[in-house]
Amino acid sequence: MLTLERQISIGSLIALAKAGGWDASSWMARATSPTPANTFPVTIDQFDIANIWNNIPHRAWLLPPYLVAKHYSMLVATGASGKSAIAITMALALLTGREDLLGVKVVRPCRVLLINGEDGHEELVRRIRATCLHFGIDLPEIAHRLKVIGARQVPGLTLNRLQPGGVVADQAGLDKLEDLIRQSGADVVILDPLSSFLPGGTNDGASASAVAGRLTEICVSAGCAMLLVHHTSKAAQREGDNDPTAALGSAMWANHARSVLNLRRPTDFEAQAIGRLPSAIRDLLVLLHSKANLSRAEDAIFFEMVGVELPNAEPPLFPNGDKIGVATRLLPGASAGLFSPAMEAAAVARIAAAATTSIPYKASGRRGRQDFKPDIAVILASHFPGESQVAREKLAKILIAHLINSGRVVISHEPLPRAGKGKGGGKSDAVLRVANRHVPAGAGTGAPQGTNSILESMSASVHGQSVPAQGGTELPLGGVGESGAPETSHQRSET
Template sequence: MTNIQKSTAQPPRDHRRIVWKEFKAFCDMLSGDPVLVPFKDGTTDWEATTRDSIEKLAHWSNFEVSDIPRLAILTDGFDRFIKDGADVSVVTAWNEGTPCIQQIEGAPCERAVDLIMDAIADDLSIEDMLGLQLADPMKPVPDTSPSKMSLDLEAIASRFEESRTAPVAANDNQPPYDERLLPYLEAFGGKDTILTADGVYGAVVDNKAGQIRLMPDGRALFVNKLFSKYIELPEVPKPLTANPFSLGDPTTLPQRDWLFGRHYIRRYVTASVGPGGGGKTAHSISEALAMVTGRPLLDAGGPLTKPLRVWWINAEDPQDEIDRRFHAAAKHFSVTNEQIGGRLFTDSGRDQQFVIARQEGRDLKVVEPFIGDMVAEIRRREIDVVIIDPFVSTHEAQENDNGAMQRVAAAWTRVADEANCNIELVHHVAKNQGEVTADSARGGGAFKDKVRSMRVFNVMTKEEAEKAGVENHRSYFRVDFGKINMIASGNSQWRRFVSVPLMNGKGLVKNGDEIGVVEAWRWPSKDAVAEKAKAERASLIANVPAETLAGLKVRLGASDFKASDQATNWAGNLVGEFFDLNVKDKDSRRQVKAMLSAWIDAGELEIVQIQDAYRRVSPHVKPAAAPQN
């Protein structure tokens, strides 16, 4: 046992050698030389630090343990990396683990100092970092603080001092690599792939070999130096696992983040579906103004809400048409710029591309750069709701391909989730649809199943217009929840179009453009509808001469005329004869019926039950009996 202990005993470690190994890696990263800098009061004496005062090091044996805090890196000859800086010298020292960067010689060159700071912040060598910029000049190096990365040389020495005295395990189960690299090894490993502590070497991406390195923030970067290619890899899914569920206190669960109207919800995709010209676009504009102002524009009795930030995108109309529509809606609802407060953003698909999936041959490709740009802009503007109209203009998928439509909807869901916002997709219905339901949306069930909440828009029918007592049924529509799996579906919401003149005309046409704006409308009560109908009927007989009515009453009293318009001897036939109206004509027949009802309302005529020639009792129209004193 004693012999074994003697054979495994380790010789004392030299701290200088340990620190030197890790320190040299930083020198390589910054393309610099190891040096010792002057020290004063326990920190770097920058006033005394010049090229003459620093000491260059060639080996770990050239300094003492007490010199470890004085270790620094001298980087010069910056014309290797940038256009100027040939005479510039920059020293990077570490004070208590925090990098301190100082230019000590040459004309002032902020770019040289920034280059060192960016390399430390991104944990990339200067060559790799510049290669990344050259490969994608539109993608700037992230503006992060260099304090993210530190090199505490004294802590390294202390750590190894502890390891020297600590017992060494016979079987150390800690893997000598970052476990976050394992999914990338599985996904991109080739026959010659090697997994090390800092990367996957020999990885194969797009049939090109290179290395995969993890960035400080967890992003994975694929580097192919031969082709100067740098690719940010998507996160590789973790292995499938089953997570146990345990009941807890439901009051501690976070609430769903409803944004507006029990339809818009954060981190989900929602949709509004209806026929062309059915009010979807105008309705979304009124809603957008309600959201950014916090005013209940579509619910007169509703409360004020928290103002939201909305990005309204029309992928088809030009920007000037978008401007006209929003100006008209703002004019109608008396919305001011102060109330909008810079929270509204509008864009046209004619000026920018908003395509999330493109067809390449037989394959549908999700446009990953667009998703990244979209998420970044939503985060930058802190946008809560993005309304996209129409959905069909954001993809090149075949709408009858359920698989393709599901991928497009899933891509928009990614945007909603990663940007922490709601995505509202305004969508059309298939042709020749009657009553619009959730199944009417183009794209089959895949689209309906992928969105969290779907509203359907239906134009008022002629029959509904008659019941409501309105004239132009096409100016009214209703909004229903065709599919909602967050709350119980409520009653229909009715809306109507009103025409708003922009007064942008010239000469005699002062009104200029007339823009349709959507506002709330309530279905009238039964009593209100009845009163309106009665007034309209009364207007039909208001100018009938008294002698004409008297003659009609004589004829009705002398013979039996039935109240049913299906009867051969219908009383309406006699009214048509008196007023030269063809009761076979639909509109004339409706007018005759209304006139009979008006005289009954006025007490001139009445419905009485009379036995006909076949001894069947049926309602007949007769002159009303004179009131008795």
């Protein structure tokens, strides 16, 4: 019997075997034989477009244009911004087939698998129950078609892992996800949030591409749509989160998605444009369709977070039920609803006084002696005592835009007096005049040159998104707002 006292190589083992009489010829023949050039039965003819030219299947939309079968989409937002509440409202719309929950078309009632990596099963059921109470949905409408998995209820449900040398896709975890999808028969799968299923992190591009590709394969194989709820990056939080690359980590996550939705709080200007005061912003959300590979990007959707009390009071310790935040679609109202006839009349009178007793207000709303915002904000102060000076000045922009849209105020192009002791007249500029009042000869009556309305001269749109305003004019979303310390209201010098 041969005893080895140290490790030897495979070559030494083969040499010992041959010395003992082993015939290695057949083994060597197999080891050195060339690999067949094509071991997969593929013929180029199967890729001819004529095969399906007259029988092209329709895209399997479930929630057009946001969710489509055989692909995944993303919902991107900062932490604690309401993205889970939006995802639950979306899930219930898909389960019931009700279009009023989101204000968008639902093709058919679906089976939904909701997997959360942060909240437990009981907490998820609380949120779902509260949302059902708010929308009048009874348990039989969703029972047996909604499966909910809470954090750590399924061990090993991870999509990547860290190993020596880097981050790799976790094939066992991905296979487990596919098995859960097949068991549930889900048409839509929601993973919330994506990062909780990625212990290897979100930054590595190669592993992100591998996981994203495998998720797409699962969608194709199971015939389902998938929604990945994800966080925004810190850079996006600083610089703006209105584009698909705002997602945390590698750009591969968004690159593989067919649709990306960005969720954030509206700006003061956006809130006022839909008839809400700046103080209401903490309860408002705006959903932007920032990436659309299979359709045109849709306009922004506004949501409001409302509190719903569950019927689970336990007196005397808990005399009331749990209060749960529910995301409900907010239909933009006319901005004119913010202002009473008395406020409108006072603003018109102030514009008339400025035009007859001093230098008229500039239509652009830029700061300086001819800025209308501080003076109009004085009129609004008693009506909106809870708003800051900056917020009231932004309300002033909305009020003046409404007065222009309604025809009570016009924009006039005219030469203005030169300020100071310089010689000669001033340059021509766009100013505010009251309609049907005297306008200097030669003055125009349209919007500022190169613009369509006062709001275009005051604001800039963001990513082409807009919201409706009174009179059919569009108020640009994310308009340029004033920054810095609030201005003090002032009166113009009499001339």
